[in-house]
Amino acid sequence: MKGVLTPIEMKAVDRNTEYNHIPTIVLMENAGSSIAGYIMNNFPDKKKISIYCGTGGNGGDGFVIARHLLNQGYKIHLFLLSKPENIKNKDSKTNWKSINLISKTDKNLKLSKITDSSQLNPDNSDIIIDAILGTGVNGRLREPISSAIDNINYSPAIVISVDVPSGLNPEDGVVYDKSVVAHTTLTLHKPKTGLKLADNKYVGNIEVLDIGIPLVSEEYTGVGDLLKLKTPSTSSHKGENGSVLIIGSNPDYIGAVIFAAEAAISRGVDLVFIVAPESSAKIIKQYNPEYIVKSIEGDVLNMDGYPIISELIDRVDSILIGSGAGLSSQTGELFNKIVTSTDKKIVIDADALKLVDKQNIIDSNTLVTPHTREFKEFFGCDLPDKRDDKIKLLEKLSKEYNTVILLKGVVDIVVSPDDYKLNSTGNQGMTVGGTGDLLAGLCVGISTRNTLYESAYISAFILGNAGDKLVEEYGFNYTSSDLLKII
Structure with missing residues (x-):
């Protein structure tokens, strides 16, 4: 697993933890308790502490820190940099109600609600905890937060930031306006990318604190991973929200391309181009007027269609090859030409896994989607029995062939050259025909705005989750058409 997370990856892990039946308020309690414990262990003689809190989850951590330190005899001055009714995070609201009640009975706690910068005075505490953002x-930072950061930085106190110094971009480490200058940053669960990229003068010494997030929340897919899906801009125009090219469908397997195209459309893709043999193209055109269908003369895909395909490749974000394509050597020649002629994202599925030479994907931008038998045929090796051994082999092959691998199974294994993810959603009802085409369509659709790696494991989760919902209603007697309605 990755040792450093982006902010959106951390949000996904938090949400997945809740999905795995651990309430987020438990994580907040663990965070506050861990930070309080760090202060007690490292600064036993520094008893006068100021805690500056914002209205989000970071501020909620600050409320919990205050409560734990009060129990150990510390004198706490807690600053809420807003009106209480502006607290947004539900767990922070709960912990605010608690600390507000405690302030009425504990003489060691002073609580100040700051709504204007004029209410701030020089701070001479022993330690200042930055739990603002x-x-x-x-x-750009608003008041009174901007002045509070100045107040913290002008103080002679030891400054400790919770997770990331307030004002520092947690993704790229850039300070666009101003930032708390921390002596120590206590980051939660794992370091954020911005801490590694930032000027050290802002972050100081970085310590990673465990807050009780189980491995399953990061290793396995969950609803939190859906947060990574890119959403359309309010000012976007046609084509800006993704366009795909699907190449496949001989006359015997027309439904494969249709399932894939419909799955791609379900993810908000603006344009779906389809290239198919002319005998298939006529039927596909009739299915959905949203498709832009181009035909190749004859009954199989062949090199005669490459000029049309090459032109379309320049117009799209992602490509899917293989759906119902058949195993003609002419189709194989075409697919290998496509793979070696573009750096666009390509999903290689179904029949294409039997036709594309694995050596040709090394310099391309690909996702391969085999089940166990297809894996053996494509890579020319057997899979080990144990899951950990499978992951190691897939990691090796992913690096060797510079590709993302989605190995379909009871538990899907998704591997990129530098990470892996497991997906346990889905059930035996999904052995019905067409589910693989739906998965490939989801992958190509999502990949127009996400990485191929993200598109693979998010697609596996979406489709498997849909199957699990259908089981509750129909048992295992559902179809790919049923899946299509709810993905």
């Missing part, structure tokens, strides 16, 4: 920074 964390990963929630977004553009």
